[in-house]
Amino acid sequence: MPLASYALGMMDASVYAPEVFARGLPSTPQSSAVGIVPAGSIADAAAPLLALQGIGLSFGGVVALADIELSVNPGEIRAIIGPNGAGKSSLINVISGVYRPDRGHVLLDGVRYGQVPTQRLAHLGVARTFQNLALFKGLSVLDNVASGLAYKVRSNFAGQVLGIGRSRGEQRDSLSRAGQILEFLDLTAVRDRLAGTLPYGLQKRVELARALVAEPRLLLLDEPMAGMTASEKSEMASFVRAARDRFATTVVLIEHDVGVVMGLSDRIAVLDYGRKIADATPDEVRNDQRVIDAYLGVASDNEDGAGI
Numbered sequence: 001m002p003l004a005s006y007a008l009g010m011m012d013a014s015v016y017a018p019e020v021f022a023r024g025l026p027s028t029p030q031s032s033a034v035g036i037v038p039a040g041s042i043a044d045a046a047a048p049l050l051a052l053q054g055i056g057l058s059f060g061g062v063v064a065l066a067d068i069e070l071s072v073n074p075g076e077i078r079a080i081i082g083p084n085g086a087g088k089s090s091l092i093n094v095i096s097g098v099y100r101p102d103r104g105h106v107l108l109d110g111v112r113y114g115q116v117p118t119q120r121l122a123h124l125g126v127a128r129t130f131q132n133l134a135l136f137k138g139l140s141v142l143d144n145v146a147s148g149l150a151y152k153v154r155s156n157f158a159g160q161v162l163g164i165g166r167s168r169g170e171q172r173d174s175l176s177r178a179g180q181i182l183e184f185l186d187l188t189a190v191r192d193r194l195a196g197t198l199p200y201g202l203q204k205r206v207e208l209a210r211a212l213v214a215e216p217r218l219l220l221l222d223e224p225m226a227g228m229t230a231s232e233k234s235e236m237a238s239f240v241r242a243a244r245d246r247f248a249t250t251v252v253l254i255e256h257d258v259g260v261v262m263g264l265s266d267r268i269a270v271l272d273y274g275r276k277i278a279d280a281t282p283d284e285v286r287n288d289q290r291v292i293d294a295y296l297g298v299a300s301d302n303e304d305g306a307g308i
């Protein structure tokens with residue numbers, strides 16, 4: 001069985017959306033496929049791509065998020081920063097449908113959604129990477145990236161195993177799209193290597209490629225530069241910016257390296273004890289006394305805060 005078929009066979013192959021093979025994604029998610037609920041009005045052109053309204057989330061007695069409002073415009077690179085325990089991971093898990101908030105709503109293009117099974121997230125036009133690498137280490141780089149398109153495959157498992165009919169065409173399309181993304185992210189030289197044998201920084205870039213291959217409307221990056229060297233971080237920042245420019249993808253990222261965040265983001269939301277204490281441009285955030293007291297004054301004393 002070809003490795004790509006193996007990867008595709010492990011994924012949800014129940015829904016196929018041929019339009020996503022073309023550049024640009026449909027402006028309305030496939031609500032019937034994912035069980036999302038229209039918010040009551042059709043999104044207008046000026047609406048943010050992502051809106052969080054009054055989000056609250058607690059774990060037992062611990063308030064992780066309190067009354068969070070966030071509005072992310074199409075094509076924006078938006079960072080979420082804050083001290084340890086501030087609520088960053090909780091927020092990205094709410095946006096990506098892993099957690100259902102106790103209060104409030106998440107709207108994508110004006111359409112509300114709640115808890116979404118991970119394999120359904122792609123149908124909303126949302127892709128994410130993970131803080132800890134989540135690649136198929138025993139598969140090639142090419143097959144890993146092609147697996148980012150598995151949710152579109154409509155052929156059945158037998159077709160994939162035998163490589164016949166519609167399945168063969170879908171596989172060819174997926175591998176061809178994966179090859180293009182690898183070229184874009186300067187990974188062609190390692191396309192046939194097993195993902196698990198690559199240096200850590202390259203594996204993080206392969207994860208970015210897998211998330212990008214479906215040209216998501218919203219790309220969520222969970223600490224994309226964690227564990228990287230300074231030069232790898234700056235390279236990754238360039239690729240994230242290039243991806244936004246090329247695919248008009250909106251990016252929301254969590255990142256501890258404040259120096260990288262300041263250089264990469266259009267706007268930055270700062271969390272502290274589950275509350276948003278600032279939401280502004282990098283320059284404004286850098287000079288915000290509340291942010292300095294809660295975070296930057298501390299962050300600049302450690303390695304991650306260098307260069308703010």
Ligand SMILES: Nc1ncnc2c1ncn2[C@@H]1O[C@H](COP(=O)(O)OP(=O)(O)OP(=O)(O)O)[C@@H](O)[C@H]1O
Binds near residue numbers: 084087088
């Ligand atoms: N699954 C969970 N169960 C119980 N408490 C949790 C859970 N996840 C998060 N918390 C708590 O919610 C608060 C916010 O945590 P969260 O991980 O979202 O913060 P963070 O800003 O991502 O922190 P870090 O930078 O250390 O990753 C913390 O007090 C944390 O202990």
